[in-house]
Amino acid sequence: MIAIGSDHAGFPLKEEVRAYLHEKNIKYIDVGCYSPERFDYAISAQKACDKVVAGECDMAILCCGTGIGISMAANKVKGIRACACSDYFSAKYTRAHNDANVLCMGARVIGPGLATELVEVFLKTEFEGGRHQKRVDQITAIENGEKLY
Numbered sequence: 001m002i003a004i005g006s007d008h009a010g011f012p013l014k015e016e017v018r019a020y021l022h023e024k025n026i027k028y029i030d031v032g033c034y035s036p037e038r039f040d041y042a043i044s045a046q047k048a049c050d051k052v053v054a055g056e057c058d059m060a061i062l063c064c065g066t067g068i069g070i071s072m073a074a075n076k077v078k079g080i081r082a083c084a085c086s087d088y089f090s091a092k093y094t095r096a097h098n099d100a101n102v103l104c105m106g107a108r109v110i111g112p113g114l115a116t117e118l119v120e121v122f123l124k125t126e127f128e129g130g131r132h133q134k135r136v137d138q139i140t141a142i143e144n145g146e147k148l149y
Helices: 011-023 041-053 068-074 088-098 112-124 131-143
Strands: 002-006 028-030 059-064 082-084 102-106
Touching: 002 011, 002 041, 011 028, 011 059, 011 102, 011 112, 041 059, 041 068, 041 102, 059 068, 059 112, 068 082, 068 102, 082 088, 088 112, 088 131, 102 112
Parallel strands: 002 028, 002 059, 059 102, 082 102
Antiparallel strands: none
16 A cells, blocks of 8 residues: 655646556555645645554655655654655665655656656565665664764
């Protein structure tokens, strides 16, 4: 199950992602927003990420104007590793090497064709573990207030 959400600027791109998930028979929960009326990205980010952390969803896909603001909000939720991606390589390797669990995209940065490619590679790429696990563990340690130095 995938949680999807956006602010007003990301709403059109979220709708494209929603249609793509529906077409591919990938189950999702849409946490909003539900129109192009002004809506703050932090609310959608928190709602979607809470579902990931609670285990209701495996991952989340979030959209705002740039993908950056919503990723910053998402990364404040403990247990979330969100990335703002606008290229295939980053979307693939943030999963493979960073075990990212939230993909963020900017509706003013990329179009729907590229967005669905990024969603596809993000959802299909597995975390490689191995040498990368140490770094993910370090991210978690920082999140828990531990010093790495």
